[in-house]
Amino acid sequence: SANALFGAAIMAAFVIGTVPLFFGVGWLTSILGDNFRAKFLKIAAVAVIYLGITSMNGALVAWGSPFSLPSIQIDLSGNSTYQAQIIQNPTIDILSTGYYPNYIKVKKxxxxxxxxxxxxxxxxxxxxxxxxxxxxxxxxxxxxQLISFVPTQVGKIQFSCSMGMYRGIIEVI
Structure with a gap:
């Protein structure tokens, strides 16, 4: 939203909109019995763990940690058939949905x-x-805006949004 008050209004609408859903889920688990409740709680636990991992991963990416899921994923997918051209003056298009391109090769x-x-x-x-x-x-x-820098080491430089949701790689060769 790019506006604090508008963002707060969006969050308030979200909370108000989800309250009936969560009351409904709570009511349903109480009336459907112990067997359903046990299965539902296991599914809910897996969902909470998944959300926790993705939230912590977003924080790791935003901090530039080498131990985030994207860095592991990139290392495992090193045999990719996609080959980016080496461009010393690249342009990254920033849209609401992310960065394009999100993989760039430059020279050390x-x-x-x-x-x-x-x-x-x-x-x-x-x-x-x-x-x-x-x-x-x-x-x-x-x-x-223009950013100028001189890469001094061969390797992969991660870039991301401030929340770690949208990300990419600058590979230095």
């Missing part, structure tokens, strides 16, 4: 001029972060 020791182009981005994607380089840019919904 050469200046990278990364252009961030936001187009109607009304999500956390407009809060662009490269934690390992201590780079942080907040873009307006329709904005363009």
């Amino acid at each position: 020791g050469k200046t990278v001029n990364l252009t961030l182009k936001s187009t109607n981005a009304f999500s956390c994607a407009s809060a662009f972060r490269i934690p390992s380089l201590k780079i942080s840019k907040n873009l307006q919904p329709n904005d363009t």
